[in-house]
Amino acid sequence: MSKLFYRFVRRKISFFIIPSIIISVIFILYQLKIFYDLSATSLKPNAVQINERMIIGIHPQEQRFYIPRNGNFTCIKSGEIMEFKKVNDNYCDCDDGTDEPGTNACPDGIFYCTRISSNKKFPKMIPSSKVNDGICDCCDGSEEFNNNVIIKNFPRDSQKHSRHFLVPCPNLCE
Template identity: 55%
Template structure:
């Protein structure tokens, strides 16, 4: 009799813990599914435009018609033409990561020049085979210079050629 009461008590004790645990697990699974659906329904793509400054990143999001508005000259072009190595905007804002536009600026990914302001490199120096950014982000295409200097000469001159060493 005592043994039956003990077993019955243990069952109640176990069911007392299992039922809330199952309920919490079910709520957690439903929550995870809701979050997954919300994330997968968002049409936002990560901003992978090379060479832009953080403060200008809001300009490099396609509009509803998948177009890009040139920042200063206000032309409207297809968003797929951004960083396509052809200067479509008069202000050069569609080519921040290439050397296509003569008036463009490339912002190094990890190098800070002045207090909290990323180093800017003239767009003509992008992919020229010489590392202008300490992280090599301006040489993303790995174009090699014809007359490569040896590593010792590059260190002495403090000017490095592709492949860029990570110097930040």
């Protein structure tokens, strides 16, 4: 009886536990690969350089849309086609606003910060209305590329104390 029980337990181990261990190892390796891919993506700046012109404020997964095709740009959601020089020209040409990722021209636009901080106080993206408003929202101040000074007599110590910085923006990414 004990030999029969021993064989049963041994088969149970070989049929259930060993495959479970193999599946667990595969799952852990898959999770590590995803973690590596995500960490590598977050270190890449969210900007594309086209012919000495930097297109900023775009999501890393949408960078492929901001490469000119025959000198034209196709709006991501609406499909409209226009000259590529109209991208980030501070005029909302596309109905969906995707031609102005780095300006505040489109009312419902989203600006993706160039660098992403591990600090939760800094956003990964901001409404495009906050671009070039003189207040630093991204951890690196990438949305304030025009350096519009709105308040001249606000000392840096006071800004540090209030945790709200004005242009020029310090790099607070970690």
